[in-house]
Amino acid sequence: MKNRKNLYVLGGIALLAIIPLIAKTIDNGYLQTLTFFVMMFVSMSVAWNIIGGYAGQISFGHGTFWGLGAFTTAIFAIRTGLPAWLAMPIGGLVAMLYGMSWGYPTLRLRGPYFAIATIGIGEATRLIMLNLDQLLKNSPLDWLVKDKPFTGGASGLILPSPNDFQANQLLLFYICLGFMILTIAISAWINNSRFGLALRAVNMDQEAAETLGVSASRYKVLALMVSAFLVGVAGSLYAQYVLFIDAREVFSFSNSIAMVLMPTVGGIGTLWGPALGALVFKVADDRLSSARFMLGGMQINLGDVNLMLYGLLLVLIILFEPGGVLGLLKRLRKK
C-alpha cells in the first residue's frame, strides 16, 4: 500500500518534470505557465494548511506574506544587481518575521483574535506599501528613495529582465517544482511529527493540551512562521516569473481568499487535500474565468460572479462536507 502511494507520487513528479518539454508542441508554452502557477498555488495552499488546518487558526491575510516575498525579491534584484533567485530565502525570512510580529500577540490568546487580525493586516500592509515612498521622503531613511523608488507606490516595480527569457522561465519552472515538493515534504513531516501532533491537540482542545504540557502559543507561532516563510518564497517565485509587481495587485485580498478557499475545498487539515484543492481551484479558475452564461435575458460573465461562487462553495462545504473533496471521496469509497 505504502509502495503504491510512493509510486503515484514519483509518477506525478515525473509527469510534471516533462511538461516543459512537451508544452511547446501542444499550445506554445501556455501549459508550462499554467503548470507553474498551479504548482505555486499548491505550495501556497499546503503552506496555509500548516497554520489554518493543522493548528486550526484560520488566516485571511496570507496574501500579505506572498506580497512581501514578491516585494523583497524585486527590491533585492533592483538594488543589488544579483540574480533574483538568491532573494528567495530572504523573501521567506521577511514574511516570517512580519508574521511573527503580529502573530505573537494574537496567537497567545484563545478565541478568534488571530483570524480577525488577519483581516486587517492585508489592508494595513497594502496601505503602507502603497505610501511607503512618500513616508520615507524627508525622514531619516530618505536615502532609500533618493535615486530610485523603494516600493514604487501605485506605479509598481519592474525587475531587471534576464538575458535569456525562455531559459529563465524554464529554470523557474524546475525551481518551483522543487519548492512544491519541499513544501509538501515539510507538511508531511509536520503531519507525522510530535510538532504536528501538538498542533492537532491544541486545535482540538487547547486547555487539555496545555494540561499535558504542550505550550500552545509557542507551537501556534512556530506553525505560523513556517507557513509564512513558505508563502513568502512562493511570492518571490511569482515576482521572478512575471517580472513586474505593484502593491495594489500583489497585496489584493483575492490571493488571501484563494488561500482560504483551496485547502477548504480540498480537505482542510489533511496532507493531500490542500494540494488537490489548489489543483481544482486553479484549473477551474483558468477554464471558467472567461465563460459566460445567460440568466433572464442578461449576459453574466462568470468572472463577475466568482466571489459569489467562492462564497457559496465555502458555505456548502461547511454545511454538508467539512472534509472537502477528499472527505467526499472517502465517503464515496466506503459506500
Next chain:
Amino acid sequence: MCFQISILNSQFQILMSFDTFLNLFAASILTAGLYATMSYGLALIYGVMKLTNLSHAGVLMLAAYGTYWLNTLGISPYLAPFIVVPLWFGIGIVWQHTLVKRIMLMPPIASLLFFFGIWLIMQNFAYLVFKSDIRSITNEATLLTYKLGPLVLSQNRLIVFFAGITALVSLQLFLTRTYQGRAIRALAADAEAARLSGIDTDRISALAFGLGIALAAFAGCLMALIFAFDPEFGRSHLLKSFCIVVLGGLESFVGVALGAIMLALAENFSIQFMPAALQDMVSFVLLVIVLLTIPNGLMSLLKGKK
C-alpha cells in the same frame, strides 16, 4: 495655548492650536457614538452565541446601499433605517433558524469560514447590483453645519451620534428591564445554566442574533449619511468593531463605549501627523498594542487584576 508633539526629529514638529484640539475632540466623541453602535452588534452575537460574525462587514455595507437605494426612490435617508433595520432583523432571525443554528454546533473554525463565505456572497451581490462605483448621499440637509464658538459641528454627524446613542440606550433598557433581554444576558453568561432554568435557548439566540444583525444594519444606515462607500466598504469597520470589543471587553456596555471613544480619539488625532490614507491602520496597530499589553481590555484595568 499650544501643544507640541515631536516625533522622530525636529522636522516633524507639529503645532496644534487649542481650537483644532477642541474640534478634533468633538469629532472623536461624535464618531465614537457611531462606532459604539457598530461594535455592539458584533459584541452581542459573540457574547451570546460565541460566534464571530464576519458577515457583520457585509451587513454594514448592504445597509448603507439600502439607504442609498431608498434615497434614489425619494425616501429620506433619515427615514431609511425604519425600513432597512426591521428587514435585517427579520433576515437575521431567519438565518439563525435555518443555517446558523447548525453552525453553532460545529468547531469555531467552521463558523469563521461560513460567515466569511456569506460575506463574499454579499460583496459580490453588491458588485452585481450597484457596480463598483463609489457612492455617497449628499443633499442640502447633509451639508449643514453649526458653529458653536470655535466648534464647527456638522448636523449630519450630530444626528448620527444621537441616533446611535438612542439605539444603544434603548437596547440597554431592553437587556436589563425585560424578560427576553434578561434571558439574552443569562445565555451570554452561561448557556447551560440558562437552559436548565427553563429559557427557550433556541428562540432567545435567534432574538439575539437578529438584534446583533439589526444593530449592524442600523450602523450601516448611519454610515451611509457620512461616509462614501463601495462594495468593499465595511472590511476596515469590521476590524474597528473588533478592536473596540477587545478594548472594552465583551460583557459591559460602558466598556464598549469607552473602547469606541479610545479608537475614535486615536484615529482623529493621528491624522495630525500621518497621511490620511493610513488612517485605517490605526485600529490594527491599536488592536495589536492592546493585545500585547492589556489583553483583558480596559475594564480589567478599572476593576484591577482579574
